[in-house]
Amino acid sequence: MLLGIDTPISSPEEVSSKLDSLDVAPQNSHFGMKHVLGIVQRVALTCFAIYVSINVPEFSSMMAFLGSFSAFMLSIVGPVLAKIAIRKEWSWFDAAIILVGTVMALWGTGAAFVSAA
16 A cells, blocks of 8 residues: 555545545555554554563574664665666665675674674
């Protein structure tokens, strides 16, 4: 629904005639079931995260590793690599960003392992 896949709107007139509530679903839509499954998924994921954090020793070290590695890869290195893949060209600035992001991800990962020991 956030991507506009479930509720196609083609003109500003249709937007103005729609109600402002998110609970109003178009005809032939499975909005009610999707809404319920979304709530169940969020509750289950939260319960699972709480269960794991209680029962796994050194959970904070694991989260530090995942956070340091994935944060740099997803927010710095990934977008630059996607830009390079789309444009099929790169600059020295792109290479520098990738190098610095990779070094910082490795540094954070190493720090997470050292703090766990």
